[in-house]
Amino acid sequence: DSGVTQTPKHLITATGQRVTLRCSPRSGDLSVYWYQQSLDQGLQFLIQYYNGEERAKGNILERFSAQQFPDLHSELNLSSLELGDSALYFCASSVGTGGSGSGNTIYFGEGSWLTVV
């Protein structure tokens, strides 16, 4: 158990809908990351938050957004869903930002399986 909690574990929704994925980082971790894993793209970085502020953006679509709340949990919002958005979405956390060179290990949750039909 990594200590990173993600809900829901499985989600099936229709095209055009909107869903919210939730993540609670490990106790004491200030950074939260979101990754998408699909068969064709592999593991792709979406976005990172550190202590409530956005720190880095990767290949995140404009239809997707995220935020980190004062209690450090994070939510990833996916809207106007398309079939191609079906994937495993991971949340991960680390103590620091990584940008300072601390090289903090990033621990991943169990993922949220999203199926768009």
Added chain:
Amino acid sequence: AQKVTQAQTEISVVEKEDVTLDCVYETRDTTYYLFWYKQPPSGELVFLIRRNSFDEQNEISGRYSWNFQKSTSSFNFTITASQVVDSAVYFCALRSHGAGSYQLTFGKGTKLSVIP
């Protein structure tokens, strides 16, 4: 730009055989961090090891060992006396030091099947 290459897409071994998973990385940074993660069939990503670029000492943890060679930009992972529970997809990942380089860059993964 950062890149991680895991040339072996799939490997099958018979239980108790040793197996080495290859990882080659590219980065222009002099300080960076290398990781291995395991993804069993259940889907979660399990952290296995982190290695700093300034520490080339190889590491052994039980049946697992890692060989880090900066000269060849490789960070290979060996499982000794493989077991069925080792069946999973293994990912090598790179994280560079420096502003803007916060995220992990993953390889495509190597699917290991251990046959009883």
